Amino acid sequence: MKETRRSGIGWGLLISLLIVLGFGSLTLFYIIPFIFIQTDWIPLGDLKSFFFKSEGAINNNDQSNSEIIGTLGTVGDWFGGTTLPVLTFLSYIGVMIAIIMQRQELGLQRKELQETRDVFIIQRFENTFFNMITLNNDIITNIKIDIGKISNKSSHSPSSGRDSFSDLYTELLSTFSGKGKDRKEVLEEIINSYELFFSAYQDSIGHYFRNLYRITKFIHENEALSMDQKQNYIGILRAQLSTYELLLIFYNALSDYGSEKFLPLIKKYNLFDNINNTLLINQKLDWELYKNFEETKINLLKNEFEDSLILALYNSTAKGQISGAINKISELGSVPKDKKINCLNDISDMIKVLIESDCVLSDYQIKLLNSILIYIENYGKELGLKDDKSKKFLHKLKLQ
Known part of the structure; x- marks a missing residue:
């Protein structure tokens, strides 16, 4: 005006x-x-x-x-x-x-x-966003859980609503030994302990975590919003979460269930801005692990997949440097023939999954990945074998 x-x-x-x-x-x-x-x-x-x-x-x-x-x-x-x-x-x-x-x-x-x-x-956008918030609150209201599947400490009545999250966190605590001495050992324990916890309660809370991820992704993918606006809506979402909800989301994000898709968005928009980290299972190491997750995850995988080229691609992709994979591919000439099949299939599977997944990739990265895939197909089109090592690795990353 x-x-x-x-x-x-x-x-x-x-x-x-x-x-x-x-x-x-x-x-x-x-x-x-x-x-x-x-x-x-x-x-x-x-x-x-x-x-x-x-x-x-x-x-x-x-x-x-x-x-x-x-x-x-x-x-x-x-x-x-x-x-x-x-x-x-x-x-x-x-x-x-x-x-x-x-x-x-x-x-x-x-x-x-x-x-x-x-x-x-x-x-x-706001109509959809607040409807999703309402749906999330309805999900919480309808939660009714018989606590004690892991700790064997059953209660007289089912835990329900937001009160159930503190009981669920107690159950998660019971799966930890707390013997991790560094970030790699802590991550390994989180992956194994959360797997045990989630397999026991996924029927009751699995849809809760999926809905939270969809809300966060919905905000992230809206191109009409500025970064400040997205941060504001994430803040509104964060305000709906209780202390124990944030703690459970924290370990879900570090586990195999949330580390690939949910954790990058959580870190980008700082969803854990006001989390009470004094209540973390291992206050210092858990928070350091969250801050340095990609590096720790790669170090953990190296123990099992030391010579895998797919690990090199995962490493370079996690750091936004896919060009490192091209350098590794250029070394295929010195790889023994019996190992070339495994290397080609490893890289090919990984690239296909990345392109088809919800990973946030730039147009340049997608074109580069497609170029690598074409090269692999031309280089080893007569070697269409699949190996257990490749499938095991992809299963480890929850990408298959």
């Missing part, structure tokens, strides 16, 4: 200035004949005689009258010849101003339509 008002004031001043110049020019042209008269181009007495004397007097002075008429004719020709171009020029300026004002008005209308469209998109 302020921009429109300032623009209107500017155009008003310009139009007023042109009107003043136009009237000033016309007034000047009307005054010029009197200037001629005052400078004796036409004697003032002769002019009075021409207009005010009787017909007889005028006829007695025909020569003087002819001179007056001739002079006035010259002035009239000058006046007509100069006034018409000025009026034409002013008309042209007026048309140009009208066109420019119309273009500006159309630009403002387009801007208003875009703003209206953006508001409509945001409203539609």
